[in-house]
Every structure is written in structure tokens, then in C-alpha cells.
Amino acid sequence: MKAGPSLLHRIVLRLSLTTAAAILCAYSWLWFEFQSSISSLREQSLIESARLLAESVHHDEGQWRLALPAHLLAPYRRAEQPYGYAIRDQVNGAILLHEGADVGPVPHLRPEDEDEDGVLYTFPAPDSGDGEMLGEYLTFTAAGHALGVQVVRPLARESDLIDTVLLDFFEDGGWLAAPFLIALLAVSILTIRGTLKPLRDISQQAERIGPTAPGVRLCATAVPHEVQPLVQAVNDALDRLEEGYRVQRDFTADAAHELRTPLAVLIAHIDTLPDRQTARELRRDLDGMAHLVEQLLRVARSEALVIQPDEQADLAEVARGVAEYLALVAIRAGRLIEVEAPDQPVRVRGQADALFHAVRNLVENGLRHTPAGTAVVITVEARPPLIRVRDHGPGIPDERKELVFQRFWRADRQTPGSGLGLAIVRRTMEAHGGQVRVQDAPGGGAEFCLHFVP
Structure with a gap:
């Protein structure tokens, strides 16, 4: 019978695909969540910078000044960092204070855009390879004047930094997905095999039925x-x-x-x-x-037939008993029965009467097929314990050697007998835990071997 698909293989395959899909979804979610968080942090940083600048603006002796420590203004003063800020007069748009990169034009504000966080905007970076600039415009009031503050940073550099961080993360931590998947599959296989063990056990029980x-x-x-x-x-x-x-x-x-x-x-x-x-x-x-x-x-x-644990039979005695029982039948048919058995008992676990009838069936079968003037030979061996019954008849073709043990099977209707004798022999040997086999005898004929458990 063709074996069906392995349950273990199907479970492992589906679990592998599910786990791989889950890991892919998890990393994708982390990617988008990271992008969203970085974008939010970047925007919040610009808003906080704009608020800090707005809170530090004051008018002193006719001049607008920023009351900020030098280290907070340092990023706007470095040439290698194109950051910039500007304080503008809301009325005429004039720049009152400015440092760093160009902050671009004042974004057009719609009423719905105005809130406490101001408005974000982008514009092309002038005379720079930094691509676009990201800015924040926040309106405020200082010294009775309506002012606005613009803070800008290069968008490309921050995006490159984010991509670098993400790439490093996936290079350094992404490889963990492979050993995690392998470990998960190993644990799953062990768990599934342990779960299926009771099924294998009952399969072995079923084989004994x-x-x-x-x-x-x-x-x-x-x-x-x-x-x-x-x-x-x-x-x-x-x-x-x-x-x-x-x-x-x-x-x-x-x-x-x-x-x-x-x-x-x-x-x-x-x-x-x-x-x-x-x-x-x-x-x-x-x-x-x-x-x-x-x-x-x-x-x-x-x-x-059930063999009790303490039942024993002497194979040599069984063979001699069958020969004595069928001696007259053999003589009347012009045939002989020979017994080759050791003098010592050959004991096996078995029922003597059942074995007697099994051997009797084999000898009767041999007497029907062996030519007149020849003998049916019963051989008993001790190591391993077995009985051979050999005749000098035509033998059994290979294609029929298994059929002869089927009930009521006969080569043709003219063959004498009921077709049950060899079936009884096989069933008797099965009850004894042994086997019966048929093979070609040396010199011609058939040889039946009864193999017993030592």
C-alpha cells in the first residue's frame, strides 16, 4: 500500500511557513514603526527647537537677542551642519535674527494650519547637495511684537542616518531570525514526535493483533x-x-x-x-x-489453539509417534516412512497433540505424492529446533508454494484431499510462534520445514 503523506512533515512544513511569515511580518512592522517613530521624533525635535528659540527671544536696548547658551547655538554655527534658524517680524516678514543655513520662504498659513505646534514645511536646499530641507514655522509674541521663528534641517541627511541605523539593525540583529527559526523548528519537531509517540505505540500494538x-x-x-x-x-x-x-x-x-x-x-x-x-x-x-x-x-x-506457558512437546517423540501411526498406511501403499531424530528429547514450548496432527498432515501429504518404493523422511534437529518432512514426488512449483497453505486450495479437482491439511499446519505453527516453509528437496520432491522458537 502506498504510504500517505507524513503528518510530521506536513506539520513541520506548515509551521515553518507560518513562522517565516510571522518573522517577515514582525520585521516589516518594526520597519514601518521605526520609520513612523523617527519621523515623529524628527518633527517633535524641530517643534521643540522652535519653541526654545521663541522662548529665548527678547528685546534689549533696541536689539533683538537670544538668551541661549553657546552650546545650544553651536549646531547652527557649524559649516558642516547645514542647520539654520531665523526670527522674523510677522508684519513685514523681515528677518530680525538669523544663523546657519537659509531657512527658505515663510510658509503660507491657512487658518486650519495654525496651532500651538506651528507648521512643518519643506523646500529645496539652495546651492547644496543636501536635497530638501525640512523646516518648522512657529508664531509667537515677544516684547509686544508678533514674531515668527523658522528652524530648518536637511531632510536627506536625516533620512540617510535613519537608513543607516535600520540597515545596521537588520545586519546585526536580522540574522537572529535564522537560528530562531531553526531552534523553533527543532523544538517543534521534538514536541510533535513526542506527541505522536503514543500513535506509534498503538500501531505496534495493532501489528500484534x-x-x-x-x-x-x-x-x-x-x-x-x-x-x-x-x-x-x-x-x-x-x-x-x-x-x-x-x-x-x-x-x-x-x-x-x-x-x-x-x-x-x-x-x-x-x-x-x-x-x-x-x-x-x-x-x-x-x-x-x-x-x-x-x-x-x-x-x-x-x-x-492457545499454547500455555508451561506446555512442552518433544519433537523427536512427535515424529516417531506419527511414523508409528501411519506405518500401516504407508506399507499398504508400497511406501516407507523414515525418521531421523536424535536419541535425546528435543523439547519446545508447544502442544504435543496439535504438533502430532500437523506433522501427520505433512506425512500423509507426502505419502500421496512420493512414488511407490520410496520413503517420506521425517528429520528432527535440535539446534535450532525444527522438523523436516521430505518426499520424492514431483515437488511444488515456485508460484504455488504460497498457495498450498490456503484453505481448500488444490492444484486440480482430481487431486485427493480436502485442501485443509496444510492450512491447519500453518495455523498450528502460528499458534506456536513458529513458521512453516516449503522448498525443493535435494534430489527432487518437496521439503516442508517446521521452524520453532528456540
Whole structure:
């Protein structure tokens, strides 16, 4: 099945994009907020400078003077700093006091422009490479005269200074966005992986659910409460499946058990028929039906097979028991059964009766396919514990080696048997925690290997 998109990758990708967008928005907001704040501070500085000059103007002995310390007037007196101020008479516009750069014309004031902060204006800087000048014009009254003060500064230099400050900020502090994003993603990945761990745990629990452990359920207490309804729904579905599985198994077992007695009675009646030829033909058909019923009963029992922790079986004893049980059948068919097993017991955790029937099925299958005069060989090995059943028949093609373990599968309808024997063997080995495999035998034929857990 094609794997779907990773939930972790999708969360990390979306979180990365969201975080990057948030950082970009944050830096953009800082940029515009800084620009706005600097513009406001610049305008407020001009207004405060104009107010300071207006408050310091006084008329003394027929002269207009500024009562300001020299260090406050120094910026207007430096040639390298094109700052300037002018005190004007509002009536005729005459300049009463002036220092520094040209302050430009008096801005035209509309009634709605007049307030306590004056008015800001710009004008081209005369004979200068500084571009535009930014000025503040504030009206006031001193010594009974209506006056106005103009303060100007170069707009370009302040803008260059602002751009420099912003550039330095983004160069010095902007790189922090990358490690911050990486750290955030690392923490997010660890957090998401930790959050998804309960889902991985219940996935491993689900892998253990099967015919050998139909009662296993997913643990709903260790998962996030958002996932608990899904886990509970899965457990409920498993309960229904187990119940249906049990009903089907019980029906098969009951039906097979109920058929055994009528078949036994029918066989007994057929044996009393005077026509011995007809009796033999009917007996052969009834023996086949009885074998099928027996196999169905074995299937039902194998489905319910549970190996207890303290149960043990001797593989060597199982192999010898099967050989003794089928010896007469093999002799009548002109075939042999050979057992190669160590003298010491080969013990495994398992149920001897179930293993006996599993090996019996393999040997019966081998007796049907091995040629007359040859032997079916049962080999028992201790390390690792396993049983091999080898015949000298035609073997099994590679494309059919998995199909032979399916219920009721037969190569053709003329092949004797019910098609259940090898399915019972596989189910029995699953209950024992082992495996059954088929391969080509050396010298021809098929070899079935029962592998057990050491």
C-alpha cells in the first residue's frame, strides 16, 4: 500500500511557513514603526527647537537677542551642519535674527494650519547637495511684537542616518531570525514526535493483533484524548470481528462434530450391504467425507489453539509417534516412512497433540505424492529446533508454494484431499510462534520445514 503523506512533515512544513511569515511580518512592522517613530521624533525635535528659540527671544536696548547658551547655538554655527534658524517680524516678514543655513520662504498659513505646534514645511536646499530641507514655522509674541521663528534641517541627511541605523539593525540583529527559526523548528519537531509517540505505540500494538492473539486490544489510556474516540472505535470493531470469528469457528466445529455420528452410522449400514462392490465404492466416498469432517474439526480447534506457558512437546517423540501411526498406511501403499531424530528429547514450548496432527498432515501429504518404493523422511534437529518432512514426488512449483497453505486450495479437482491439511499446519505453527516453509528437496520432491522458537 502506498504510504500517505507524513503528518510530521506536513506539520513541520506548515509551521515553518507560518513562522517565516510571522518573522517577515514582525520585521516589516518594526520597519514601518521605526520609520513612523523617527519621523515623529524628527518633527517633535524641530517643534521643540522652535519653541526654545521663541522662548529665548527678547528685546534689549533696541536689539533683538537670544538668551541661549553657546552650546545650544553651536549646531547652527557649524559649516558642516547645514542647520539654520531665523526670527522674523510677522508684519513685514523681515528677518530680525538669523544663523546657519537659509531657512527658505515663510510658509503660507491657512487658518486650519495654525496651532500651538506651528507648521512643518519643506523646500529645496539652495546651492547644496543636501536635497530638501525640512523646516518648522512657529508664531509667537515677544516684547509686544508678533514674531515668527523658522528652524530648518536637511531632510536627506536625516533620512540617510535613519537608513543607516535600520540597515545596521537588520545586519546585526536580522540574522537572529535564522537560528530562531531553526531552534523553533527543532523544538517543534521534538514536541510533535513526542506527541505522536503514543500513535506509534498503538500501531505496534495493532501489528500484534492476529489469529494467534485475537483478544489483543489497543490501549486507549496512553493516547491524546483527541485520538481516543478513534482507538475506541477500532477496539469496538475488533470486538465485533472477534465475535463473528468465534461464531464462525463454533459453527464449523459444531457442524463437523454433529456430522461425525451420522457418518459413522451410515458407514456401519453400508458395511452390511450385500453388494460388496457398491459397498466399497460408497465406503470410499464416505471415508472422504469423514476425512473432510475431521479436517474441518481440526481447523476449528487450531483456530482456538492457545499454547500455555508451561506446555512442552518433544519433537523427536512427535515424529516417531506419527511414523508409528501411519506405518500401516504407508506399507499398504508400497511406501516407507523414515525418521531421523536424535536419541535425546528435543523439547519446545508447544502442544504435543496439535504438533502430532500437523506433522501427520505433512506425512500423509507426502505419502500421496512420493512414488511407490520410496520413503517420506521425517528429520528432527535440535539446534535450532525444527522438523523436516521430505518426499520424492514431483515437488511444488515456485508460484504455488504460497498457495498450498490456503484453505481448500488444490492444484486440480482430481487431486485427493480436502485442501485443509496444510492450512491447519500453518495455523498450528502460528499458534506456536513458529513458521512453516516449503522448498525443493535435494534430489527432487518437496521439503516442508517446521521452524520453532528456540
